[in-house]
Amino acid sequence: MTAAESAPSASPGLSLRERRRAVAVREIVSTAEVHITEHGPHSLSLRAVARSLGMTVQALYHYFPSRDSLVTVLVTKAYDDLADAVQAAVDGTPDDPAVPRMVVAAEGYRRWAVTHPERFQLIYGVPLRNYAAPAGGSTTLALRRMSAIFQRELLGGFTTAQLDAADAPALSPALREHLERLPVSGFGALPPPGVSLLLSAWGHMHGLVMLEVMGHTAFIGAHQGEIFSVSMRNMLEDIHRRIPAAGSTGGMPDQ
Amino acid sequence: MTAAESAPSASPGLSLRERRRAVAVREIVSTAEVHITEHGPHSLSLRAVARSLGMTVQALYHYFPSRDSLVTVLVTKAYDDLADAVQAAVDGTPDDPAVPRMVVAAEGYRRWAVTHPERFQLIYGVPLRNYAAPAGGSTTLALRRMSAIFQRELLGGFTTAQLDAADAPALSPALREHLERLPVSGFGALPPPGVSLLLSAWGHMHGLVMLEVMGHTAFIGAHQGEIFSVSMRNMLEDIHRRIPAAGSTGGMPDQ
DNA sequence: GTCTATACACCGATAGAC
DNA sequence: GTCTATCGGTGTATAGAC
Numbered sequence: 001m002t003a004a005e006s007a008p009s010a011s012p013g014l015s016l017r018e019r020r021r022a023v024a025v026r027e028i029v030s031t032a033e034v035h036i037t038e039h040g041p042h043s044l045s046l047r048a049v050a051r052s053l054g055m056t057v058q059a060l061y062h063y064f065p066s067r068d069s070l071v072t073v074l075v076t077k078a079y080d081d082l083a084d085a086v087q088a089a090v091d092g093t094p095d096d097p098a099v100p101r102m103v104v105a106a107e108g109y110r111r112w113a114v115t116h117p118e119r120f121q122l123i124y125g126v127p128l129r130n131y132a133a134p135a136g137g138s139t140t141l142a143l144r145r146m147s148a149i150f151q152r153e154l155l156g157g158f159t160t161a162q163l164d165a166a167d168a169p170a171l172s173p174a175l176r177e178h179l180e181r182l183p184v185s186g187f188g189a190l191p192p193p194g195v196s197l198l199l200s201a202w203g204h205m206h207g208l209v210m211l212e213v214m215g216h217t218a219f220i221g222a223h224q225g226e227i228f229s230v231s232m233r234n235m236l237e238d239i240h241r242r243i244p245a246a247g248s249t250g251g252m253p254d255q
Numbered sequence: 256m257t258a259a260e261s262a263p264s265a266s267p268g269l270s271l272r273e274r275r276r277a278v279a280v281r282e283i284v285s286t287a288e289v290h291i292t293e294h295g296p297h298s299l300s301l302r303a304v305a306r307s308l309g310m311t312v313q314a315l316y317h318y319f320p321s322r323d324s325l326v327t328v329l330v331t332k333a334y335d336d337l338a339d340a341v342q343a344a345v346d347g348t349p350d351d352p353a354v355p356r357m358v359v360a361a362e363g364y365r366r367w368a369v370t371h372p373e374r375f376q377l378i379y380g381v382p383l384r385n386y387a388a389p390a391g392g393s394t395t396l397a398l399r400r401m402s403a404i405f406q407r408e409l410l411g412g413f414t415t416a417q418l419d420a421a422d423a424p425a426l427s428p429a430l431r432e433h434l435e436r437l438p439v440s441g442f443g444a445l446p447p448p449g450v451s452l453l454l455s456a457w458g459h460m461h462g463l464v465m466l467e468v469m470g471h472t473a474f475i476g477a478h479q480g481e482i483f484s485v486s487m488r489n490m491l492e493d494i495h496r497r498i499p500a501a502g503s504t505g506g507m508p509d510q
Numbered sequence: 511g512t513c514t515a516t517a518c519a520c521c522g523a524t525a526g527a528c
Numbered sequence: 529g530t531c532t533a534t535c536g537g538t539g540t541a542t543a544g545a546c
Contacts, residue, residue: 047538055513059511129297169488171481214381216379227430231451231454233424300522311532
């Protein structure tokens with residue numbers, strides 16, 4: 001992996017040449033994001049970015065070995081920025097029992113998506129034409145970061161025993177076993193009903209945002225945020241209703 | 256609008272020339288769908304379709320005045336096929352109190368999406384590059400057909416008074432007014448809380464399917480259908496729990 | 511590190527012969 | 529209705545001069 005393939009960031013201990021290069025890479029990435037914002041993710045090309053920069057295409061090949069490497073950086077950065085936005089929304093909101101942190105997190109998710117619809121599409125829309133994601137699954141890491149936030153805000157206050165006793169249709173033994181074998185770094189710390197609830201909540205949140213970003217709910221007009229928030233509150237209420245009180249299963253919250 | 260711009264169908268009362276033309280259009284559309292299935296919606300081009308048909312591009316221009324007209328037909332047909340699949344799922348399942356019709360409909364939605372992921376992406380993914388949807392909103396009609404199915408299966412058994420009294424966070428006056436002014440042909444027949452619940456349910460269903468189709472839940476493996484069904488059952492249960500019994504509001508179901 | 515020049519593919523669309 | 533030929537544009541990527 002070349003330097004261009006990892007997201008650019010402040011790099012204090014590098015040589016002048018390396019710092020210059022990092023600045024150039026940042027400028028290229030930034031210009032590419034502007035282009036995506038203005039013309040959609042599927043019109044991204046090295047030529048277009050080069051044009052905007054007043055350079056020729058070939059100069060870009062000194063920073064990115066291929067178009068795919070640029071796309072990978074953009075996708076990874078979008079995941080990171082989205083996770084940052086969600087985290088910032090949670091951190092920046094004073095605790096208020098009337099506004100659950102999960103709802104704040106979901107609203108941060110939606111806010112970023114409607115503010116950066118094209119970059120959201122870059123992540124969650126149709127994969128780019130002729131783009132092959134790197135084998136290592138570098139985007140999986142960024143995705144997991146965000147899912148961890150929602151896992152914490154949605155289910156962080158409950159014990160494994162509580163989640164395991166959630167009131168919902170029983171999962172099949174095969175599914176339970178599969179979920180229990182998931183790597184602990186992901187959802188593995190949750191019991192199967194917890195994974196199921198978290199996935200359901202994620203889909204609920206994501207689907208409403210997706211429909212809005214793609215324009216399928218345009219007839220709602222400016223009130224989509226309100227419907228989204230109400231839906232998220234209902235969702236949270238329902239999930240909490242399904243999880244029994246701590247006393248009935250014993251134990252303290254384990255995270 | 257030329258004949259090529261409307262979806263092809265059996266046309267008994269037409270001349271020989273018109274029937275030949277309809278057959279040719281059907282073949283072109285079918286080939287285009289195969290191409291989308293094999294290479295993704297964003298690689299669709301008249302040239303590629305012509306190649307598969309053993310024709311030259313120019314021949315296609317005798318059936319479709321532009322690429323966009325072909326895309327519009329494909330999008331409209333995908334909406335229709337999806338609605339057909341959902342309707343067929345509902346119609347083809349014997350009444351069983353253990354499997355609510357809404358869940359059957361949702362499973363039909365998911366089934367079509369995972370069976371035809373590229374065509375689902377064509378509808379709900381990122382709009383095609385350089386494609387401008389026709390001004391008339393011809394796809395809106397096809398979309399409304401499907402939303403009507405879910406409206407019926409999810410809320411058809413409840414009166415306006417029941418839906419209006421649903422247990423959920425109150426909607427703002429501005430939003431209530433906006434929803435009440437919607438054209439009756441769409442969700443207009445529902446009271447504002449009904450629209451909100453239906454939209455929330457649609458987003459929930461759609462989001463889970465979208466995540467699966469785009470591969471973001473691949474780690475669940477073959478059990479995604481089960482998690483989906485459980486989520487839909489929970490969703491239905493929650494919505495029904497929020498709607499008061501008929502006796503408490505009076506009146507008979509009005510549809 | 512950036513440039514010109516180039517190769518080779520793709521695309522949508524049009525003109526005119528048959 | 530289909531063809532050849534063509535225009536003008538897109539794109540990724542490489543070679544070699546400076």
